[in-house]
Amino acid sequence: MTIKIFNTINRKKEIFKPVKSGSVSMYVCGPTVYSHPHIGNARAALVPDILFRLLKRKYDNVTYIRNITDVDDKISDAAFKQKKTVYEISETFIKIYQDNMASLDILEPTYQPRVTDNMPGIVSTIEKILKNGFAYISEDHILFDTSKYKEYGELSKRTLDEMIDGARIEVADYKKSPRDFILWKPSSNDQPGWESPWGLGRPGWHIECTSMIKSIIGNENTLDLHGGGNDLIFPHHENEIAQGSCMSSSKYCNYWFHNGIVLVNKKKMSKSLGNVILLEDLLKNNKSNSIRLALLSAHYRQPLNWSESTLIESNNLIKKFSSLARSFVGDINKYENLDNEIIDILSDDLNTPEAIKHLSALSKAAKTNQKDLASLVVSAKFIGINLLAHNISTLKAIDEELVKSLVEERFNARSSGDFKKADEIRDKLLSMGISIKDLEDKTVWDYNPDN
RNA sequence: GGCUAAGUGGCAGAGUGGUAAUGCAGCGGCCUGCAAAGCCGUCAACGCCGGUUCGAUUCCGACCUUAGCCUCCA
Numbered sequence: 074m075t076i077k078i079f080n081t082i083n084r085k086k087e088i089f090k091p092v093k094s095g096s097v098s099m100y101v102c103g104p105t106v107y108s109h110p111h112i113g114n115a116r117a118a119l120v121p122d123i124l125f126r127l128l129k130r131k132y133d134n135v136t137y138i139r140n141i142t143d144v145d146d147k148i149s150d151a152a153f154k155q156k157k158t159v160y161e162i163s164e165t166f167i168k169i170y171q172d173n174m175a176s177l178d179i180l181e182p183t184y185q186p187r188v189t190d191n192m193p194g195i196v197s198t199i200e201k202i203l204k205n206g207f208a209y210i211s212e213d214h215i216l217f218d219t220s221k222y223k224e225y226g227e228l229s230k231r232t233l234d235e236m237i238d239g240a241r242i243e244v245a246d247y248k249k250s251p252r253d254f255i256l257w258k259p260s261s262n263d264q265p266g267w268e269s270p271w272g273l274g275r276p277g278w279h280i281e282c283t284s285m286i287k288s289i290i291g292n293e294n295t296l297d298l299h300g301g302g303n304d305l306i307f308p309h310h311e312n313e314i315a316q317g318s319c320m321s322s323s324k325y326c327n328y329w330f331h332n333g334i335v336l337v338n339k340k341k342m343s344k345s346l347g348n349v350i351l352l353e354d355l356l357k358n359n360k361s362n363s364i365r366l367a368l369l370s371a372h373y374r375q376p377l378n379w380s381e382s383t384l385i386e387s388n389n390l391i392k393k394f395s396s397l398a399r400s401f402v403g404d405i406n407k408y409e410n411l412d413n414e415i416i417d418i419l420s421d422d423l424n425t426p427e428a429i430k431h432l433s434a435l436s437k438a439a440k441t442n443q444k445d446l447a448s449l450v451v452s453a454k455f456i457g458i459n460l461l462a463h464n465i466s467t468l469k470a471i472d473e474e475l476v477k478s479l480v481e482e483r484f485n486a487r488s489s490g491d492f493k494k495a496d497e498i499r500d501k502l503l504s505m506g507i508s509i510k511d512l513e514d515k516t517v518w519d520y521n522p523d524n
Numbered sequence: 525g526g527c528u529a530a531g532u533g534g535c536a537g538a539g540u541g542g543u544a545a546u547g548c549a550g551c552g553g554c555c556u557g558c559a560a561a562g563c564c565g566u567c568a569a570c571g572c573c574g575g576u577u578c579g580a581u582u583c584c585g586a587c588c589u590u591a592g593c594c595u596c597c598a
Contacts, residue, residue, distance in 0.1 A: 429546080490557080
C-alpha cells in the first residue's frame with residue numbers, strides 16, 4: 074500500500090514517504106475556541122481523520138497533533154460580550170468542540186496542545202528567531218522580517234511584490250513591510266497577557282503552531298505532514314514555514330495538504346451572510362453516519378457545497394446500507410482483508426467519493442453474498458461509518474404500544490378488505506414518523522422521522 | 525486589481541490521450557388492494573475558442589463564468 078497525497082507546496086500528487094521509516098508525524102490546525110463549531114470545522118477535522126486512519130494502518134507509530142487556539146482576540150471579544158472570563162469561554166468551547174467531534178466518530182489526535190500551556194516554548198521560539206536575525210522589535214511588537222527570508226511565498230506561490238501591490242489593507246506603521254507579521258504583541262491590563270523578555274504580552278497568530286510542533290517533534294526534526302483548510306495557506310501556513318525555517322536548521326515540513334472549504338448556497342459561510350451551519354444543530358436531527366458521509370461525498374480538495382439535499386441523499390444511502398448490514402448473520406472475523414480495496418482507493422489522495430462508490434457496489438453484491446456484506450460493514454467502518462450501530466434518534470419519544478395497536482388494527486382492516494380505514498391508519502402512522510412495510514403475513518414498522 | 529483553484533447529464537460527484545463511474549431525481553416494468561421499500565430496465569453531460577496529436581473531455585494557450593485567498597477565518 075502506497076499512500077499518495079497532493080502536496081500543496083509542489084502542486085502535485087506525490088508518494089508519501091516519512092522522514093523516519095515506520096514513524097509519521099502529522100500536524101493539523103485546530104479550532105480557535107470562541108464559538109460553536111460549524112460544518113466547516115467538521116470537514117477540517119474529518120479529512121485528517123481519514124488520513125490518520127490510513128496512516129495508522131500502514132505505520133506503527135503515528136503522531137497526530139491538532140492544536141487548540143485558546144488565546145486570540147476573538148475569544149477576548151466573546152468574553153467581553155458575554156461578560157465572562159477568557160478562560161470560561163475557551164473551556165466551554167473546547168468541551169463543545171471535543172464533544173461534537175466525538176459525536177462524528179472523529180478519532181482523538183495523539184496530542185491536542187493548548188497555546189496557554191505552551192507560553193515558555195513560544196517565547197523561546199521567538200527568541201531563537203530574533204537571535205538568528207529574522208525578526209525585529211518595533212513599538213513593543215516583535216515582527217518577523219519577511220525580507221530576510223528569501224523563500225517567502227513558496228507555499229502560496231506569491232511573490233512579495235505581488236502581495237504588496239494587491240494589498241488593500243492599511244499597513245500598521247510599526248511594520249517595515251506590509252508582509253511582516255507579528256510574533257509577539259503587547260497586552261494591556263484588560264487583555265490576556267504573559268510575562269516575556271519584551272514585557273507583558275501575547276503571541277501572534279502563527280507562532281503557536283510552529284512552536285508547539287517543534288516542542289513535540291523536536292527543534293531539529295522535520296514534520297512529515299501538515300494540514301488545514303485551504304484558506305489557511307496564506308498567510309498562516311506561509312508564515313509558519315518562514316518562522317519554522319528560521320528557528321531551526323531543518324526543513325519545516327515535507328508534505329502540505331489542504332481541504333477545500335464548505336460552501337452554503339455557493340458562498341463561504343459567514344456570520345454576516347447568516348449561513349453558518351452549526352454542528353450542534355445538525356447533530357440534533359441527523360445521524361452522525363449521515364453527516365459524515367455527506368462530508369465525505371466530495372473529494373477533500375474540492376469545495377463542498379452544502380445543501381438540504383446533500384444530507385438527504387447521504388441519509389438515504391446510510392439507511393440502505395444499514396438495513397442491509399443488519400441482515401448479516403455470522404462472524405465477520407471469519408473473513409480476511411475485507412477492507413483492502415477501500416484502503417487502496419483511499420490511499421490515492423483520499424478519494425472518498427470513489428470509496429463511497431465502492432460501498433455502493435458492495436451493497437449491490439451483498440444481497441446475494443455474505444462475504445460482500447461483511448466487506449460492506451468492515452469497509453464502511455474503516456471510514457468511521459458504523460452500520461451496525463443503532464443510532465436511531467431518540468429525541469422524539471414514541472408510544473410503542475400505541476404504534477403496535479395501530480399497526481394491528483390496520484392489519485385487521487386490510488385483512489377484512491377495509492382499505493379506506495387501513496389507509497387512514499397508515500397516514501396517521503406516517504405523521505407520527507412511523508413507516509410501515511406490508512409483508513405477506515404481517516406488517517413491520519420502523520421509526521423513520523426523516524421520511 | 526493581483527494570486528490560486530474549479531467549470532462533467534435535472535442535481536450531487538469521480539475519472540480518462542481513443543466519446544465517460546456512482547448516488548439522488550425522472551421515465552418504463554416487476555411486486556403491492558393501493559402505497560412504501562426492494563428489484564430489473566432506461567433517458568440524459570465533459571463552459572467557449574484555438575493549438576499539439578492519427579485522435580482531447582483529458583495536454584497547452586486565450587476567453588467567459590464561479591469560488592477562495594490578498595483582512596479574522598477550517
